[in-house]
Amino acid sequence: MMTLTHDPRPNDPRPVTEADLHAHVDRQLDPAREAEVLQYLATRPDEQARVQAWQQQNEALHRLLDPLLHEPVPPRLPAQLRSDLAEASQRLPWRSLAAGLAIALLSAASTWWARGSIDDERVRTAFIDGARSAQASQASTGDDLRGFARRAAVAHVVYSPDIRRPVEVGADEEQALVAWLSKRLGTQVRPPLLKAVGYELIGGRLLPGDSGPVAQFMYHDAIGQRMTLYVTREAPGGATTAFRFGRDGPVNVFYWVDRQVGYAISGGAERQELLRVAQEVHRQLAPG
Amino acid sequence: MRQEDESEIVAGIPHLRRYARGLTGDRERADDLVQDTLERTCSRFPLWQRRGALRAWMFGIMHNLFIDRVRARRSQPEDALDTELPEPPDRPTQTDGLELRDLDRVLARLPAEQREVLLLVGVEEMSYQDVARIVGVPIGTVMSRLSRARERLRAELQGGCEQPRIQRVK
Numbered sequence: 338m339m340t341l342t343h344d345p346r347p348n349d350p351r352p353v354t355e356a357d358l359h360a361h362v363d364r365q366l367d368p369a370r371e372a373e374v375l376q377y378l379a380t381r382p383d384e385q386a387r388v389q390a391w392q393q394q395n396e397a398l399h400r401l402l403d404p405l406l407h408e409p410v411p412p413r414l415p416a417q418l419r420s421d422l423a424e425a426s427q428r429l430p431w432r433s434l435a436a437g438l439a440i441a442l443l444s445a446a447s448t449w450w451a452r453g454s455i456d457d458e459r460v461r462t463a464f465i466d467g468a469r470s471a472q473a474s475q476a477s478t479g480d481d482l483r484g485f486a487r488r489a490a491v492a493h494v495v496y497s498p499d500i501r502r503p504v505e506v507g508a509d510e511e512q513a514l515v516a517w518l519s520k521r522l523g524t525q526v527r528p529p530l531l532k533a534v535g536y537e538l539i540g541g542r543l544l545p546g547d548s549g550p551v552a553q554f555m556y557h558d559a560i561g562q563r564m565t566l567y568v569t570r571e572a573p574g575g576a577t578t579a580f581r582f583g584r585d586g587p588v589n590v591f592y593w594v595d596r597q598v599g600y601a602i603s604g605g606a607e608r609q610e611l612l613r614v615a616q617e618v619h620r621q622l623a624p625g
Numbered sequence: 626m627r628q629e630d631e632s633e634i635v636a637g638i639p640h641l642r643r644y645a646r647g648l649t650g651d652r653e654r655a656d657d658l659v660q661d662t663l664e665r666t667c668s669r670f671p672l673w674q675r676r677g678a679l680r681a682w683m684f685g686i687m688h689n690l691f692i693d694r695v696r697a698r699r700s701q702p703e704d705a706l707d708t709e710l711p712e713p714p715d716r717p718t719q720t721d722g723l724e725l726r727d728l729d730r731v732l733a734r735l736p737a738e739q740r741e742v743l744l745l746v747g748v749e750e751m752s753y754q755d756v757a758r759i760v761g762v763p764i765g766t767v768m769s770r771l772s773r774a775r776e777r778l779r780a781e782l783q784g785g786c787e788q789p790r791i792q793r794v795k
Contacts, residue, residue: 356768359775363746365753388781394746398647398732401725402748406641411656418663480696498761563764 353377358384362391413570485546489567489601490585492544492553495606497563504540504555514541518552524598526568528554529621534614536564546571564604564611566618570597580615582608591615595622630679634666635642637680639750647744648691650733657692662687667742684749685759695737731781739774742767 353374359373360366378385441547454604484510496503506514511528518526521543528538536556551569552582578594591611592601600622639660644656665686672681676717732740745756746767757764 355772359746359768359771360753363750363753391775394728394775394778394782397728398744401732402647402744405638405646410638410642412657414642414656414663418634418638418667439718485760500679514782540690609782 344389346615358388359391362388362395393460419556481581485551485567485569485571485599486574486581486583486590487585487599488546488551489553489565489592490583490588490590490603492567493563493565493588493590493603496542496553497555497565503563505542508538510540511538518543522552522570523549524570526552528566529618531556531614534613534617535559539563558606562605564602564606564614567599567601567603569601571599580612580619582612593619594620629669633664633679634683637683638663640680641683642751644684644744645687645691648733648740649661650729658687658690661663661690665690681751681755681759684745684751685761688759688761691741719736727782728778731778734781735774735777735794739770741775742770743774743778746771 340623351373356373357370361371361378378388392443402502499603506517508514509529515527518541528541531537535558537558539555539557541552541554545551546551546569549571551567551571554566554568556564556566576594580591580593583590584594587605589606589608589611590601590603591614592599593615594600599613600618602611602618604611604614606614627703639764640657641659642655645658646652649655649658660684666683669686673679732743735743740759742756745751745759746753753764753767758768760767761769
């Protein structure tokens with residue numbers, strides 16, 4: 338079912354959109370909306386014709402391609418599968434991790450973490466390996482990330498595309514989130530409010546860092562673009578630093594250290610926009 | 626890997642072939658794509674960890690491989706002229722005639738991104754959310770690609786078979 342949110346007012350139906358018409362063709366509307374769309378179409382022969390043409394396209398595509406479903410599969414495919422399976426069963430999961438970086442990490446690390454069935458040490462290794470191989474494969478740009486800032490970027494790449502479970506504890510349980518993260522990190526951690534700069538908290542999770550847990554808070558903007566704030570106590574030297582900027586592929590990162598706590602803001606947004614966010618975070622987190 | 630996962634992969638092969646055939650417009654290339662998808666499915670299987678449907682995960686792998694190929698071919702200038710034009714359609718002979726051949730041709734001329742969405746929605750009958758996950762774009766982008774694909778198909782198929790339009794429209 339499509340998650341079009343409908344106006345609850347019964348006497349004021351939402352206008353039928355192009356997306357509704359497609360969802361009607363693809364049978365992805367809930368019954369109430371479907372009825373409204375049908376009613377709309379009844380008085381619009383022009384739209385009806387378009388919708389019908391789309392339905393015929395679907396049918397024709399099935400006639401064109403469905404024969405593939407019913408014909409015998411070429412023998413090379415199952416044969417290949419058998420040898421792949423044999424090979425895969427000999428391989429250790431964390432070996433492929435280093436090779437596959439983002440996609441691999443994306444599928445693996447969060448689940449290991451969530452299930453808790455594999456020790457933190459291994460997840461940590463995966464992160465470090467991933468970071469290393471990314472570093473090896475990327476030409477030096479001068480903006481290279483190191484240390485906790487790189488781990489923040491990797492963690493952003495790993496978790497921000499996760500649609501189902503981007504966070505372990507959602508923003509609706511903010512109190513619990515704050516208590517839990519603060520306890521695990523051994524210091525008071527509270528997600529900053531970033532509404533003023535256009536971001537809303539989704540939630541947070543705990544991640545393995547280099548020498549202990551770190552917190553990741555995830556936010557999104559009005560169009561769903563995600564941004565993460567990474568908070569760690571393993572900042573090198575612990576001295577307070579200025580903002581630094583770096584990038585890792587499409588991910589821009591601003592990071593700094595304030596009283597032995599390292600912060601990193603990662604996102605796909607432009608440098609200027611991230612800087613605004615970083616300044617706001619810094620302002621709110623500065624002890625005052 | 627558990628026995629049932631293995632059977633689920635095998636059961637998915639015909640669907641992957643159907644999708645790959647729609648994407649590539651060519652049986653050989655389709656089966657190469659399926660083969661690579663199976664290989665990657667196996668090598669990454671330990672990382673799947675039952676998050677979401679296995680079938681959707683495999684389609685996501687195929688999407689990545691397909692887009693890599695499209696990009697690789699775009700970057701080869703000698704091949705650039707007919708990037709979107711497949712070899713002469715090579716379909717099972719028992720399917721109906723000219724209408725489907727036209728559809729095949731128009732489908733092949735759609736931008737790869739639109740073709741993917743059209744096939745995942747129209748043929749694989751996946752939910753818009755699943756398609757968004759597989760293709761890795763927001764749902765709004767899925768809808769606009771779907772809309773453009775369908776309108777273009779409609780416009781190009783309306784003229785019937787009198788307009789073969791072999792040239793690439795650019």
